[in-house]
Amino acid sequence: MKIPILENKRVVLGVTGSIAAYKAADLASKLTQVGAEVHVIMTADAKHFVAPLTFEAVTGNPVFDDLWQSSSGTMPTHIAHIGLAESADLILIAPATANTIAKIAHGLAHDLLSVTVLAARCPVVVAPAMDGGMYENPATQANLRILRERGITIIEPEWGRFASGLEGRGRLPETLTLIGEVRRILGRNGVLAGRQVVVTAGGTIEDLDPVRYITNRSSGKQGFAVAQAALDAGASLTLITTVKSLPEPVGAEIMYVRSAEEMLGAVLKQADCDVLIMAAAVADFRPAAVASHKIKKQDAGLTITLEKNPDILFTVGQQRLQTKLPRILIGFAAETDDLIANAKAKLDKKNADMIVANDVSVPGAGFEGDTNVVTLITADAPPQTLEKMSKTEVAAAIIQWAAGKLTASAES
Ligand code: CTP
Numbered sequence: 040m041k042i043p044i045l046e047n048k049r050v051v052l053g054v055t056g057s058i059a060a061y062k063a064a065d066l067a068s069k070l071t072q073v074g075a076e077v078h079v080i081m082t083a084d085a086k087h088f089v090a091p092l093t094f095e096a097v098t099g100n101p102v103f104d105d106l107w108q109s110s111s112g113t114m115p116t117h118i119a120h121i122g123l124a125e126s127a128d129l130i131l132i133a134p135a136t137a138n139t140i141a142k143i144a145h146g147l148a149h150d151l152l153s154v155t156v157l158a159a160r161c162p163v164v165v166a167p168a169m170d171g172g173m174y175e176n177p178a179t180q181a182n183l184r185i186l187r188e189r190g191i192t193i194i195e196p197e198w199g200r201f202a203s204g205l206e207g208r209g210r211l212p213e214t215l216t217l218i219g220e221v222r223r224i225l226g227r228n229g230v231l232a233g234r235q236v237v238v239t240a241g242g243t244i245e246d247l248d249p250v251r252y253i254t255n256r257s258s259g260k261q262g263f264a265v266a267q268a269a270l271d272a273g274a275s276l277t278l279i280t281t282v283k284s285l286p287e288p289v290g291a292e293i294m295y296v297r298s299a300e301e302m303l304g305a306v307l308k309q310a311d312c313d314v315l316i317m318a319a320a321v322a323d324f325r326p327a328a329v330a331s332h333k334i335k336k337q338d339a340g341l342t343i344t345l346e347k348n349p350d351i352l353f354t355v356g357q358q359r360l361q362t363k364l365p366r367i368l369i370g371f372a373a374e375t376d377d378l379i380a381n382a383k384a385k386l387d388k389k390n391a392d393m394i395v396a397n398d399v400s401v402p403g404a405g406f407e408g409d410t411n412v413v414t415l416i417t418a419d420a421p422p423q424t425l426e427k428m429s430k431t432e433v434a435a436a437i438i439q440w441a442a443g444k445l446t447a448s449a450e451s
Pocket of ligand 1: 299317319320321322323348349350352353370371372373374385
């Protein structure tokens with residue numbers, strides 16, 4: 040599945056001689072799969088751990104490992120280090136050894152990777168991976184400080200077990216985390232840079248007793264995709280969610296909530312933002328009483344009385360009539376009948392700028408899957424039905440619309 044912020048971006052991936060070099064093969068593969076054009080530079084030491092052929096196979100591009108080799112036809116010049124440095128949208132060194140970090144910090148340039156970094160004008164991201172003692176060493180820490188001061192982004196290594204059997208800080212983070220950091224850097228000057236965006240995601244959980252609850256089939260995937268799309272566009276992003284099973288988008292501030300009441304409290308705290316997108320499937324009802332002990336089996340069966348939950352989108356929509364915040368308010372509508380008419384009614388009633396309507400009974404739309412079929416309903420344009428697409432692409436379309444609307448309302 041392609042990721043718009045990475046599609047056709049040229050990423051130079053520097054791989055150095057750490058045992059974590061084997062993980063860089065997965066990173067190169069995933070970056071390629073989501074649409075990036077990946078060019079790998081290996082140091083001589085990296086080749087003790089992984090063969091260049093591995094990277095060639097997963098990226099479809101030749102590997103560079105020699106300062107004296109020429110670049111390939113797609114580079115702006117035949118001089119490899121200049122061609123790579125000038126054409127890169129981003130240089131990512133993962134894993135980065137203490138040796139490579141020291142070289143870059145001090146401007147040494149006697150292998151292809153260090154020369155390329157010296158020549159680069161694009162963002163550089165460094166993901167250290169080494170033994171805990173080497174990472175904590177004042178020399179390494181001083182070198183990392185130098186890199187940070189020069190605007191290079193350092194991805195903190197994680198705590199865990201090393202190949203040596205010892206434990207400490209120095210492990211290369213997971214591929215998803217590394218890609219998340221790359222997205223954050225590539226998106227930082229995007230259309231929502233400097234904007235505060237709040238997204239809700241997932242079904243709320245309404246407790247009945249200490250072991251039972253009522254919820255719905257929402258997976259949170261569409262809301263998480265919207266949150267990630269906002270981050271990709273450079274927004275400061277708060278994600279208010281009930282879902283703990285999906286990876287946290289890198290760079291998001293996350294507020295975990297459980298019930299509709301809790302979600303309402305969190306949303307009201309964050310409502311003076313630029314854009315609020317209510318992708319959560321808020322339960323309309325909750326048990327009128329929450330038993331403090333497990334409800335025991337009863338021969339006569341059990342009748343549960345439900346009472347109404349607050350309507351969060353409606354509440355924010357009313358508050359907004361006075362405060363004018365959030366500047367843009369977007370809701371979703373999950374329907375099984377009369378999609379357009381029902382969604383239009385929600386647009387008016389909840390004082391929203393857009394309702395993303397989906398007929399959850401259509402194949403390829405709705406809760407658990409990775410695709411969606413939505414119609415965008417706004418006050419000032421006819422309903423726009425998007426073809427079946429990934430939730431990532433739906434999210435990008437919503438964020439693009441919100442960014443356009445923000446610009447238009449600032450100009451009017
Ligand atoms: N919503 C909300 N609070 C609720 C119910 C819904 O904030 N108690 C929000 C949802 O997050 C969504 C929009 O309102 O953005 C529409 O939700 P939906 O469940 O489709 O509609 P309802 O308003 O609940 O109406 P109905 O269930 O009758 O279709």
